[in-house]
Amino acid sequence: xxxxxxxxxxxxxxxxxxxxxxxxxxxxxxxxxxxxxxxxxxxxxxxxxxxxxxxxxxxxxxxxxxxxxxxxxxxxxxxxxxxxxxxxxxxxxxxxxxxxxxxxxxxxxxxxxxxxxxxxxxxxxxxxxxxxxxxxxxxxxxxxxxxxxxxxxxxxxxxxxxxxxxxxxxxxxxxxxxxxxxxxxxxxxxxxxxxxxxxxxxxxxxxxxxxxxxxxxxxxxxxxxxxxxxxxxxxxxxxxx
Amino acid sequence: xxxxxxxxxxxxxxxxxxxxxxxxxxxxxxxxxxxxxxxxxxxxxxxxxxxxxxxxxxxxxxxxxxxxxxxxxxxxxxxxxxxxxxxxxxxxxxxxxxxxxxxxxxxxxxxxxxxxxxxxxxxxxxxxxxxxxxxxxxxxxxxxxxxxxxxxxxxxxxxxxxxxxxxxxxxxxxxxxxxxxxxxxxxxxxxxxxxxxxxxxxxxxxxxxxxxxxxxxxxxxxxxxxxxxxxxxxxxxxxxxxxxxxxxxxxxxxxxxxxxxxxxxxxxxxxxxxxxxxxxxxxxxxxxxxxxxxxxxxxxxxxxxxxxxxxxxxxxxxxxxxxxxxxxxxxxxxxxxxxxxxxxxxxxxxxxxxxxxxxxxxxxxxxxxxxxxxxxxxxxxxxxxxxxxxxxxxxxxxxxxxxxxxxxxxxxxxxxxxxxxxxxxxxxxxxxxxxxxxxxxxxxxxxxxxxxxxxxxxxxxxxxxxxxxxxxx
Numbered sequence: 021x022x023x024x025x026x027x028x029x030x031x032x033x034x035x036x037x038x039x040x041x042x043x044x045x046x047x048x049x050x051x052x053x054x055x056x057x058x059x060x061x062x063x064x065x066x067x068x069x070x071x072x073x074x075x076x077x078x079x080x081x082x083x084x085x086x087x088x089x090x091x092x093x094x095x096x097x098x099x100x101x102x103x104x105x106x107x108x109x110x111x112x113x114x115x116x117x118x119x120x121x122x123x124x125x126x127x128x129x130x131x132x133x134x135x136x137x138x139x140x141x142x143x144x145x146x147x148x149x150x151x152x153x154x155x156x157x158x159x160x161x162x163x164x165x166x167x168x169x170x171x172x173x174x175x176x177x178x179x180x181x182x183x184x185x186x187x188x189x190x191x192x193x194x195x196x197x198x199x200x201x202x203x204x205x206x207x208x209x210x211x212x213x214x215x216x217x218x219x220x221x222x223x224x225x226x227x228x229x230x231x232x233x234x235x236x237x238x239x240x241x242x243x244x245x246x247x248x249x250x251x252x253x254x255x256x257x258x259x260x261x
Numbered sequence: 262x263x264x265x266x267x268x269x270x271x272x273x274x275x276x277x278x279x280x281x282x283x284x285x286x287x288x289x290x291x292x293x294x295x296x297x298x299x300x301x302x303x304x305x306x307x308x309x310x311x312x313x314x315x316x317x318x319x320x321x322x323x324x325x326x327x328x329x330x331x332x333x334x335x336x337x338x339x340x341x342x343x344x345x346x347x348x349x350x351x352x353x354x355x356x357x358x359x360x361x362x363x364x365x366x367x368x369x370x371x372x373x374x375x376x377x378x379x380x381x382x383x384x385x386x387x388x389x390x391x392x393x394x395x396x397x398x399x400x401x402x403x404x405x406x407x408x409x410x411x412x413x414x415x416x417x418x419x420x421x422x423x424x425x426x427x428x429x430x431x432x433x434x435x436x437x438x439x440x441x442x443x444x445x446x447x448x449x450x451x452x453x454x455x456x457x458x459x460x461x462x463x464x465x466x467x468x469x470x471x472x473x474x475x476x477x478x479x480x481x482x483x484x485x486x487x488x489x490x491x492x493x494x495x496x497x498x499x500x501x502x503x504x505x506x507x508x509x510x511x512x513x514x515x516x517x518x519x520x521x522x523x524x525x526x527x528x529x530x531x532x533x534x535x536x537x538x539x540x541x542x543x544x545x546x547x548x549x550x551x552x553x554x555x556x557x558x559x560x561x562x563x564x565x566x567x568x569x570x571x572x573x574x575x576x577x578x579x580x581x582x583x584x585x586x587x588x589x590x591x592x593x594x595x596x597x598x599x600x601x602x603x604x605x606x607x608x609x610x611x612x613x614x615x616x617x618x619x620x621x622x623x624x625x626x627x628x629x630x631x632x633x634x635x636x637x638x639x640x641x642x643x644x645x646x647x648x649x650x651x652x653x654x655x656x657x658x659x660x661x662x663x664x665x666x667x668x669x670x671x672x673x674x675x676x677x678x679x680x681x682x683x684x685x686x687x688x689x690x691x692x693x694x695x696x697x698x699x700x701x702x703x704x705x706x707x708x709x710x711x712x713x714x715x716x717x718x719x720x721x722x723x724x725x726x727x728x729x730x731x732x733x734x
Contacts, residue, residue, distance in 0.1 A: 067335070070340050071340035071341040071342065071343075071672045072335065072340050072341065073341075078669075080667065080669035081669070082668070082669070095669075097667070097669075106516060106517055109424070109426040109427065110426075110427050110428060110429070110515070110516065111424055111427055112412050112423050112424050112427040112429040112430050112433075113411045113412060113421075113423060113424065114421060114423075114424050130411070130419070131404070131405070132403050132404065132405050132406075132408045132409065132411055132412070133334065133403050133404015133405050134399075134402070134403060134404075134429055135339075135344040135345065135402075135404070136427070136428075136429055136512075138341070138344045139344045139345055139516060139518060139662065140516040140517070140518070142517055142518075142665060142666045142667075143666075143667060143670075144341060144342045144665055144667065144670040147341075148334070148341070148344065148404070149333070149404070150333055150334055150335025150340075151332060151333040151335040152333060171405075172332075172333035172334070172335075172404065173333060173334055173403070173404025173405040174404055174405060175404075241667075242666050242667075245517055245666070
C-alpha cells in the first residue's frame with residue numbers, strides 16, 4: 021500500500037476509527053446519531069426484520085456462554101474503509117473508489133444499483149435503498165442539508181461523515197493549519213456516551229487513534245481476508261477495566 | 262405431404278443404422294423442400310392458442326418489470342445479505358442454455374460429425390434466443406435501470422470510462438460479442454435456405470426471403486465462400502463460447518464470498534452450461550419435432566447421439582462438481598462448513614437433494630438406448646436435467662449468499678411474485694420467439710441435409726447393396 025502514491029502516504033492522513041469493545045454498552049446512540057446526521061431513511065419493522073434495515077453502523081450482538089452464565093457482547097460494525105477494499109474493483113461504473121485519505125468513498129449519483137459491491141463486501145455493511153426513502157413526521161423536517169437524500173436503487177454506506185471531515189479540513193486550511201487531533205468528529209463518535217469510539221489519523225503517530233491502534237488489545241475484523249480495514253477494534257472482556 | 266411425413270418414424274425405427282441415414286436418399290430434392298416448408302405454412306388453432314398464452318405470460322411479466330422499476334428493487338425478495346436472487350440465477354441459467362448451440366453446430370461442424378445436420382439450426386436459434394433472454398437480466402436486476410447506458414463505453418459528460426476491472430464489464434463485453442457472433446453464425450448458415458424458401462414461396466414470404474437471401478444463387482463461388490466463412494466462424498466462436506460462461510462464473514469467483522471464491526468455477530460453469538444446454542436442445546427438438554411433424558428429419562439416431570452427448574457432459578459436470586465439493590468439504594473452513602451443512606442437512610437440503618437427484622438420475626437413465634431414442638422418455642429425462650441445473654444455480658447464487666463471515670449478517674431469501682413473474686416472462690419469451698421463428702425460418706437446414714445425403718450412396722457389389730461415404734466437405 022505504501023508504494024501506491026494515490027493511497028494514504030505520509031502527506032495524506034489515513035482516517036481510522038477505533039472501537040473499544042470494553043467500553044461499548046450497546047446503547048445504539050451511535051445508530052441514532054448516524055441516522056440524524058446522514059439522512060438515513062427509516063425502514064419499517066417488518067422490512068427491517070427481513071434484512072432491509074438501513075443503518076450505516078449496526079451494533080451486532082453476540083451471546084457468549086451457556087445459561088445462566090450468559091454475556092451479551094456488542095460489536096458496532098460500520099464500513100471498515102478497507103485499504104484493499106473488495107467492493108471497489110467490482111463496481112462497473114466507479115461509483116465506489118478510494119480517495120487519498122484512505123476513505124472508501126461512495127458516489128451516489130454514479131451508482132446504478134448492480135449490488136455487486138454489496139455481494140463482494142465480507143462485512144455486509146453496504147446499505148441498499150430497496151424503496152424510495154421514507155421520513156415519518158417530524159423527521160422529514162430535520163434533514164441534514166450537508167448530505168444528499170438518496171433515491172431508490174442505489175447503494176450507500178458509512179462515509180466516516182465525510183462532510184464533517186471536509187468542512188473541518190477546509191476551515192483548517194483557511195486558517196493555514198492542519199486539523200488537530202480530535203477536531204474532526206463523526207456523528208457517532210461525538211455521540212457515544214461511554215466514549216467507545218475514537219476517530220483520528222493513523223498516519224499521525226501522536227494521534228489518540230494511532231496510539232490506541234498500537235495497543236496490545238487492538239485487532240481488525242476478519243484480518244485473514246487481507247482487506248486492511250480502517251476500523252480498529254480493541255478487544256473486550258479480558259482486561260476488566 | 263404431411264401424411265407422408267407422419268408415418269415415417271415407424272419405418273425409421275425398424276431399419277438398421279445405415280438405412281436410417283439413407284432414408285432421405287430416396288426422396289427428390291423438391292420433396293425435401295416441401296417437407297420442410299409445409300409445416301411452416303400450416304398454422305392451426307393450436308399454434309395461435311400457444312402464441313396467445315405465451316404472449317399473455319410475457320405481457321404479465323412486463324407488467325411485473327414495470328412494477329419493479331416503479332416501486333424499487335424491494336418488490337423483489339432480495340435482501341441483505343442475499344443481494345442477488347432469482348434474477349442472477351436465471352441469468353446464469355440462460356447463458357448456460359445458450360452454450361449448447363455453439364457446442365453442436367461449431368464443434369460438430371468442425372469435427373464433420375454427420376448427425377449434426379438436421380439439428381444445427383435449432384441449436385443455433387436456441388443460442389441466440391437464450392442469449393437475448395439472458396441479456397435482459399443485467400438490466401432487470403439494476404436498481405436504476407434507466408441509467409444502464411453508463412456501463413457502455415462512450416464519450417460522455419462524466420469524462421469516464423466504465424470500470425474495466427469489474428467482472429460485470431467483462432460480462433457485458435462477452436455477452437454482446439457472443440450474441441453478435443452467434444446471430445451472424447445462425448444467419449450465415451441460413452442464406453442458402455432463405456434462397457430455397459424464396460424460390461418456393463409467394464406473397465409476403467417471398468418478399469421477406471428475397472431480402473434475407475441476399476441474392477444467393479448457389480454458384481460454385483458462393484458455396485466456396487460460405488463454407489470458408491462457416492469454417493472460420495466455427496473456429497472463432499469456440500473461444501468466445503468458452504469465455505462467456507467462464508466470465509459469468511467469475512462474477513462470483515472473484516469475490517471473497519465463501520463457496521464462490523473457487524478456482525474451479527470457470528470450467529465447472531462451462532461444463533454445467535454444456536450439460537444443461539444440450540439437455541434443453543434435446544427437449545426442444547422433441548417438442549418441435551412433434552409440433553412441426555419433422556419426424557422424417559429428426560430421427561432416433563439423432564436423439565441417440567444427442568443423448569450420448571448429454572450423458573458425457575453430465576458425467577463431466579459430476580466430476581467437476583465433486584472436485585470442487587470435496588476440497589471445500591475437506592478444507593472445513595467455518596463458513597464453508599456452515600454452508601455445506603445448510604445444503605446437506607439444513608434449510609437448503611430440499612434444494613440440494615433436488616439438484617443432485619435431478620442431475621444424477623438422468624445419467625443413469627441415459628445409459629439405455631431405449632431412453633435415448635424414445636422421444637417422450639428423452640424429453641422427461643432432459644427436462645429433469647434442467648430442473649437440476651436451475652436448482653444448482655439457485656443454490657450457488659441465492660444459497661451461498663445466505664451465509665458469510667459474520668454470523669450476525671446471516672439471512673434467508675424468499676422470492677416474490679415479481680421475481681417469479683419476470684422469470685416466467687423470459688421462459689415464455691424464449692418459447693414465443695422460438696415458436697414464431699419456427700414458422701418463419703426453415704427449422705431444418707435443408708442444404709446441409711442435401712449435402713449430407715450426397716455423402717451417402719448405395720453401391721451394388723455383386724448381389725450386395727453397400728452404403729458408401731464420400732469426403733465432400
